[in-house]
Amino acid sequence: xxxxxxxxxxxxxxxxxxxxxxxxxxxxAGQFFSSxxxxxxxxxxxxxxxxxxxxxxxxTLSVYRSVKRLxxxxxxxxxxxxxxxxxxxxNPKPATVFSHKNMELNVYGDDVEVxxxxxxxxxxxxxxxxxxxxxxxxxxxxxxxxxxxxxILIYLTGHGGNGFLKFQDSEEISNMELADAFEQMWQKxxxxxxxxxxxxxxxxxxxxxxxxxxxxxxxxxxxxxDSLSHQPDLAIGVHLMDKxxxxxxxxxxxxxxxxxxxxxxxxxxxxxxxxxxxxxHRTDLFQRDPGSVLITDFFGSxxxxxxxxxxxxxxxxxxxxxxxSGSGDIQIESLTYVDQLPVAxxxxxxxxxxxxxxxxxxxxxxxxxxxxxxFQTYGIKHLKHIF
Amino acid sequence: MWCIIESKSRDQFQxxxxxxxxxxxxxxxxxxxxxxxxxxxxxxxxxxxxxxxFPKSLGQxxxxxxVRELHISFTQGFWxxxxxxxxxxxxxxxxxxxxxxxxxxSDVDGNWKELTNVxxxxxxxxxxxxxxxxxxxxxxxxxxxxxxxxxxxxxxRYATLPREIVCTENLTPWKKLLPCGSKAGLSVLLKSxxxxxxxxxxxxxxIRPVCQDEQCTSKAWELRQTLxxxxxxxxxxxxxxxxxxxxxxxxxLTEACxxxxxxxxxxxxxxxxELFELSPATPLLSQAVVLGDRRxxxxxxxxxxxxxxxxxxxxxxxxxMLRPLLHAERYVAGFGLQTGEIHxxxxxxxxxxxxxxxxxxxxxxxxxxxxxxLTVTSKSRDNKPSYIHYQPAKDRHRPHLLEMLIQLxxxxxxxxxxxxxxxxxKWTEYTPDPNHGFYVGSSVVSALVPSMVAxxxxxxxxxxxxxxxxPVKEESSYFVRVYTEPLLVNLxxxxxSMPYNVICLTCTVVAVGYGSFxxxxxxxxxxxxxxxxxxxxxxxxxxxxxxxxxxx
Numbered sequence: 001x002x003x004x005x006x007x008x009x010x011x012x013x014x015x016x017x018x019x020x021x022x023x024x025x026x027x028x029a030g031q032f033f034s035s036x037x038x039x040x041x042x043x044x045x046x047x048x049x050x051x052x053x054x055x056x057x058x059x060t061l062s063v064y065r066s067v068k069r070l071x072x073x074x075x076x077x078x079x080x081x082x083x084x085x086x087x088x089x090x091n092p093k094p095a096t097v098f099s100h101k102n103m104e105l106n107v108y109g110d111d112v113e114v115x116x117x118x119x120x121x122x123x124x125x126x127x128x129x130x131x132x133x134x135x136x137x138x139x140x141x142x143x144x145x146x147x148x149x150x151x152i153l154i155y156l157t158g159h160g161g162n163g164f165l166k167f168q169d170s171e172e173i174s175n176m177e178l179a180d181a182f183e184q185m186w187q188k189x190x191x192x193x194x195x196x197x198x199x200x201x202x203x204x205x206x207x208x209x210x211x212x213x214x215x216x217x218x219x220x221x222x223x224x225x226d227s228l229s230h231q232p233d234l235a236i237g238v239h240l241m242d243k244x245x246x247x248x249x250x251x252x253x254x255x256x257x258x259x260x261x262x263x264x265x266x267x268x269x270x271x272x273x274x275x276x277x278x279x280x281h282r283t284d285l286f287q288r289d290p291g292s293v294l295i296t297d298f299f300g301s302x303x304x305x306x307x308x309x310x311x312x313x314x315x316x317x318x319x320x321x322x323x324x325s326g327s328g329d330i331q332i333e334s335l336t337y338v339d340q341l342p343v344a345x346x347x348x349x350x351x352x353x354x355x356x357x358x359x360x361x362x363x364x365x366x367x368x369x370x371x372x373x374x375f376q377t378y379g380i381k382h383l384k385h386i387f
Numbered sequence: 388m389w390c391i392i393e394s395k396s397r398d399q400f401q402x403x404x405x406x407x408x409x410x411x412x413x414x415x416x417x418x419x420x421x422x423x424x425x426x427x428x429x430x431x432x433x434x435x436x437x438x439x440x441f442p443k444s445l446g447q448x449x450x451x452x453x454v455r456e457l458h459i460s461f462t463q464g465f466w467x468x469x470x471x472x473x474x475x476x477x478x479x480x481x482x483x484x485x486x487x488x489x490x491x492x493s494d495v496d497g498n499w500k501e502l503t504n505v506x507x508x509x510x511x512x513x514x515x516x517x518x519x520x521x522x523x524x525x526x527x528x529x530x531x532x533x534x535x536x537x538x539x540x541x542x543x544r545y546a547t548l549p550r551e552i553v554c555t556e557n558l559t560p561w562k563k564l565l566p567c568g569s570k571a572g573l574s575v576l577l578k579s580x581x582x583x584x585x586x587x588x589x590x591x592x593x594i595r596p597v598c599q600d601e602q603c604t605s606k607a608w609e610l611r612q613t614l615x616x617x618x619x620x621x622x623x624x625x626x627x628x629x630x631x632x633x634x635x636x637x638x639x640l641t642e643a644c645x646x647x648x649x650x651x652x653x654x655x656x657x658x659x660x661e662l663f664e665l666s667p668a669t670p671l672l673s674q675a676v677v678l679g680d681r682r683x684x685x686x687x688x689x690x691x692x693x694x695x696x697x698x699x700x701x702x703x704x705x706x707x708m709l710r711p712l713l714h715a716e717r718y719v720a721g722f723g724l725q726t727g728e729i730h731x732x733x734x735x736x737x738x739x740x741x742x743x744x745x746x747x748x749x750x751x752x753x754x755x756x757x758x759x760x761l762t763v764t765s766k767s768r769d770n771k772p773s774y775i776h777y778q779p780a781k782d783r784h785r786p787h788l789l790e791m792l793i794q795l796x797x798x799x800x801x802x803x804x805x806x807x808x809x810x811x812x813k814w815t816e817y818t819p820d821p822n823h824g825f826y827v828g829s830s831v832v833s834a835l836v837p838s839m840v841a842x843x844x845x846x847x848x849x850x851x852x853x854x855x856x857x858p859v860k861e862e863s864s865y866f867v868r869v870y871t872e873p874l875l876v877n878l879x880x881x882x883x884s885m886p887y888n889v890i891c892l893t894c895t896v897v898a899v900g901y902g903s904f905x906x907x908x909x910x911x912x913x914x915x916x917x918x919x920x921x922x923x924x925x926x927x928x929x930x931x932x933x934x935x936x937x938x939x
Binding site: 049050086093109111112113114115118119135139140168169334335336337346347349 | 463500507511512513526527531532533534535536550552555556560578579583598603604605606743745773774820833834835857858860866883
């Protein structure tokens, strides 16, 4: 009896020890391979039009700037700006969008590529980009070509309300539509993990309805609260940034590609004392612990680097064989340029050959009517005179 | 069989910058970057795969869509012909795209649609808004600028987007097409903060087949990237008429592009050279005939190393400008939101010569033109055009196209007027900001203007790029294209809050009116004893005890 007890006790101790060792092992290895993603994408959307919504464009461009700085290339960023502020005629400093007062930081930069601009930023285009259901002639730069190992950052800003976000003052997207779009993405395996950040009034209502796994969401204000703008600039005449994104930009400026800052730090950005509204977040659908998720998992870019010590032979460039026809034997006639304004030719131009179409229903009906009247008045016996 | 591989490269790159002071004190800078490549994109047997100087994205576009010629331009601002003269390469405000397809293409419209989508991705512009409702097929304008003999206009497509904005996001991919990018050569001067702070900015890409040499026995593909900018004297300077490269571009030149065979800066010094102070001075002068005028240029060759370190300041002065001989304006007349009238005014400033011009107008379908009201008057007399091509619009399918060949009498003003009626669009067709108005693209006036100076019809390789863009066929005239202003027209806009207001009002009326009536009919009334207040109840209790009559 006591022997069995001792054996059981020993087994318990050994299994506990093994479990403990295993846990230690997995946390160490787990931290190294925890993210599980191989590429990063970003979809940054500004949904507001008109000059007084300058701050929304500045918000989006500051996130764009941070994301590019931390390593995501332009080919992996889909930037949608609903209006042009930089080259707007009301901008006293063209080709610039500032985020700080006294024009300290130009977030527009010199190397920006906007994929969807102006009237192209619509709810339909946004949902098509997310779900990948675009017309076949859409160029690559306008597509979100993510796979099941992609981490995607989605940033939305604009004017919103309880359960909706307004696009360009003429249409809106509801939180249910957004949740369904993310579910479509999950079912088509278009993301590994997704971080959703929204900076609008009552932003937390937009992530209430999410139900797909691996989603983490942040919002600048709770339901019933307004997100406020930060500071106006007297030279430009409008508010430059929203409070939440301003402090988010300040936080991100300190992050560098090798930084170990994690999501818990991001949740602490802009507390109520600074932001007046209460930022919210949602992590229940996310599988990993937010404390183990690095900022650079979403804002930076993974690059797979393989170091090898073998030598590789590069082949010499192949020049295509130059084909020249027999030199000078054949008299090639010289080519000429076309006359730019051949007046005589234009005046005597024959009318363009139009493709022949079968006669319209109207013409056919008219002719039928004429024939009918003719035979009515003159009788059918005249038919034989015709044929 | 072993083919001998020639090591001579078959593509070459040239870059040049022309700086010309304008009469109003502004300064006009025109960059041209040209890549010439001896290859055949349209060859079936052997696909081109090795790209060196020619950008691969454009080469693939040419071969996939069988493009013979491609001209695309993005412009911010309007070129003021009367104050600034004629530009080297004209362009209308907004975006303009015209393409000649090869005659082997069977579905031109399909290729055109896909081409616009691909180009919108390459240049980060909303060119995907070009569709059949704003594409026209001119019948006489826009003849090919490259080599060729057959000109069947069924293979030409032309579209403009007058609303298109140009900003750094269009300049960035444009710069990336250059062989040296923005790292070396003249393209280091292209900084967006200065370029967009100007009165006029236009960047364009022109691809066409040209003669490879003087005998013109074989074709080569030419890619020209041009950037024209006019800097305003007052917004960017202290008001003194002194200019330097640093003041204009906030950069100086550091080296020539190593991939360029020629890299030159031309400064226009056509007036009295003693009044001029150009530093560093250069004895190298060249004369060129461009746009009917013989001008003298001071040439700085950047491939010579001793140029650098000194190319910083240029002092330039005013001069008298050759009055442009052809000028056009356009405006909308009328009042109200139902009808209007489009007036196009063309000026011929030549003192004694008359010449014909080809006017091309492309009006969107929602301005319904009444062609029976079309009048062309010169010197208050009717002027009948010798050629008219009119294609009426089809609602939501095709815009109006009107092309006319008009003979302009000397020293006169010709006015073309046509009345139109505004259509009411379906409520989903309005843009998110309909009160801004709707744009009508610029009219194009193409003409062969008689020249005071004999033009050079010989084609040589050494000719500067700015004078060799348009092929010159005869000595006595030069070809010019003038664009008018785009029009901004207000369409009758519905009140978009109307459905919401109607629903609220109707529901209120129904609730109040019908609801009350329904209640009146179906409610039953019962007499209700009112309950007495507490004091009176106590009093009643006492009265009952006393046996006295109760209170009401």
